[in-house]
Amino acid sequence: LVPEAFAGLNCWRLALPGGDRLLVSEQGGHLLSWIAGGRERLFLSPRSALDGSAPIRGGVPVCWPQFNQRGDLPKHGFARHLPWLTTAYDLGSDVASLELTLCSSERTRALWPHEFELTLTLHLQPGRLRLTLGARNTGAQPLAFTGALHSYFACDDVTQAKLSGLQGRPEWDSLTDGHAQGAELLRFDAEFDRVYSGAAIPMRLQDGAHGLHISQSLSWSDTVVWNPHVAKCAALADMEPDGWRRMLCVEAAQVFEAVTLAPGQTWQGWQQLELA
């Protein structure tokens, strides 16, 4: 575990002797890079703002305590805008972990009148990474949240990529407001922004020769799949014109129904990535 400055961000590099490694920024509690099997598995836009002026585009933004614009908070909540603290680590030769924490503060209370402790634990093993988000209500009032681990996966060419594992799940297309059932194989040759509800089975993202199993805990109610394609990408100042081609978001998410925590209560949700 070594501190590393990445474009001015305070980061931690966590590495296993076999070569797998990750880079996480204290700004946003944001995973920026996961190298497994000798290859970068996450997309990070070269045009992303890295000075805290805007959320980081790529990696794994922590969206909390609000998903998208389903409430009065900034889009996707405030956790990705704030500095987190590194609170624990555990280093072994075959497994290493790192925990970052965001607690309620003057800044969060100005936006949201709740007391909380949010943790992100990164569990690194050869060929595998588990991200666990934990929330604790440290206040005296009930606390309700939605959110997501908004993971951006690197693709050589998203138009050739395939995502399986969402077949039969209730699908809501946010672009058309249409409802359907998840197809056996999802392909990405147009803008795509859909929410899949119901019990998750492991998904498989196949990008050329590179496969990744993506699974999530049952404590998340939804899975979100997003690619902006050409036009939406052009409207994003922090994306290169063809950036959409090199990414696909597959998110462990809580979209429609908030999780409510009584005082003292905790919640945990994970997303696990494993080379296929």
Ligand code: TA6
């Ligand atoms: O999770 C998908 C989504 O909610 C899309 O609708 C899209 O807006 C995306 O997140 C990115 O949001 P951002 O605020 O990071 O530009």
